[in-house]
Amino acid sequence: MAAKKQSLTSLLSDIRACRLCAEAPEGAPLPHEPRPVLQVSKTARVAVFGQAPGNLVHQSGKPFTDPSGVRLREWMGVSDVEFYDAKRVAVIPMGFCFPGYDAKGGDLPPRKECARAWRQQLMDALPSLECAILVGGYAQKWHLGASAEKTLTATVKKWRDFTPRYFPTPHPSWRNNAWLKQNPWFETELLPELRKRLRALL
Secondary structure (H helix, E strand, C coil): CCHHHHHHHHHHHHHHHCCCCHCCCCCCCCCCCCCCCECCCCCCCEEEECCCCHHHHHHHHCCCCCCCHHHHHHHHCCHHHHHHHCCCCEEECCCCCCEEEEECCCCCCCHHHHHHHHHHHHHHHHCCCCCEECCHHHHHHHHHHHHHHCHHHHHHHHHHHHCEEEEEEECCCCCHHHHHCCCCCCHHHHHHHHHHHHHHHH
């Protein structure tokens, strides 16, 4: 038991010290100092697999400490205390560091270095996971593989095919308000099932 715990502890230490995107980047280097943000425990039964931290999360060093996080917790039907209990909920983005902004002021895609270097090792070190929320297309494509559709909307519409293990969702950003209005079934059909599943596990 101790060896497994130490293995995860050592892995997390290596991830939090990672500087690949600054010192050995694939493409342009990270435009600021790396600050990997994740929340992990080998006992977590629920996980949130997202895209990458935003600027506010980069500043706080804590996952989803922004308006998107408030909406995500509402979607999940969990309190802040439940969400930030690493023993119960893991939060593992595809890219661990805030990637910076694009020319239009939106966040850049998650850095590719993270998933290639660390993701499979992390998945292998989390034996208790029973349900994961796949936030956004990057996480959905990695975890669902060939089962993911070409578009996020098409994948999320197939959500029943992936439960109870996975629940694909859009990003909870305000930028997706129009998507939510165009797809009311997400809030009336998917979210009640997600909340029911999480209550059973938490």
